[in-house]
Amino acid sequence: MDEDEIRRSAALEDRHWWYAARRSLVRSQLKGLPPGRALDVGCGSGGNSAAVRDLGWDVVALDLSPASLEAARRRGLDVLPGDARELPFPxxxxxxxxxTDAWEHVVEDDQVAREARRVLRRGGRLLVTVPAGMDLWSGHDLALGHHRRYERPELIELVERAGFQVEAAFGWNVLLRxxxxxxxxxxQGCASEMAPVHPAINAALRLVLWLESFLPVRSSRGISMVLVATKP
Structure with missing residues (x-):
């Protein structure tokens, strides 16, 4: 994902339906957990890091991209440059x-999973979102620098192989798939779908994802997949 694409995404993050819904998803997955110390690996422009911070967590936002780090820093986050394959923490x-939507950018995603486990305390939680299903592979993925889209068994196996205990793996953005x-x-072509949306359409798409959160569709395939795991 090049720096210009990252800047375009950062400009959309606060108002675009997809980013807003993803922040709601993150908040819902952390509901009821006692706040502690959190690391956002591949933080992008920091929207999710800020949402976690606002829940009371002490958050470190980490990314390799200078554009991402600059955008996250503007949110007042504790920001560090770093590689997900070799995290700069004990x-x-x-x-x-x-x-969130970072592992697909790294060829060696097995190293990313192992590093996540290493820096977690016993009983610590891993929360990952990834694009789902190679049948959706398109120029959008190429424009964003993806190496893959994940299938559920593949992601579960990857995380379990790293030493995690998987608690849940479910589809997200199912209704729009x-x-x-x-x-x-x-x-046709190689272009990102992340672009400004008319306010009425933006509101309608946010409503679809809000309604989805009440429906029994998590076992179905979505545009994305969410995985929750713990370190035994």
Whole structure:
């Protein structure tokens, strides 16, 4: 993902339906957990880091991209440059490792998973979101610098192999998946879908994802996948 694409995404994060819904998802997954020390690996422009911080957590935001770090720093976050494959922290440093739509950017995602486990304290939680399903692979993925989209068994195996105990792995953005598949099947070229959206459409899409949170659809495939695991 090049720096210009990162800056475009950062400009959208506070108002775009997808980012807003993802922040709501993160907050819902942390509801009821006692705040502790958290690491956001591949923090992007820091929207999720800020949401976790606002829940009372002591958050460190980490990324390799200068544009991401600059945007996250503007949110008043504790920001560090670093590689997800070799985290600059001692063992057992965090109660939560968050990684939202980052693992697909790294060839050696097995190293990323092992490093997440290493820096977590015993009983610590891993919260990961990734793009789901290679049948949705398109120029959007190429534009964003993805190496893969994940299937549920593949992601679970990756995380368990790193030494985690998986608590949940479920689809997210399920209701919009048929539309995304149809669009990507007919779309030509290599271009990101992350672009400004008309306010009425933006509100409608946020409503769809809000309604989804009440429906029994998590066992279905979504545009994304969410995994929650703990370090035994």
């Amino acid at each position: 063992d057992d440093s965090f109660d939560l490792v968050l990684s 048929p539309i995304a598949r149809m669009r990507r099947r007919h779309r």
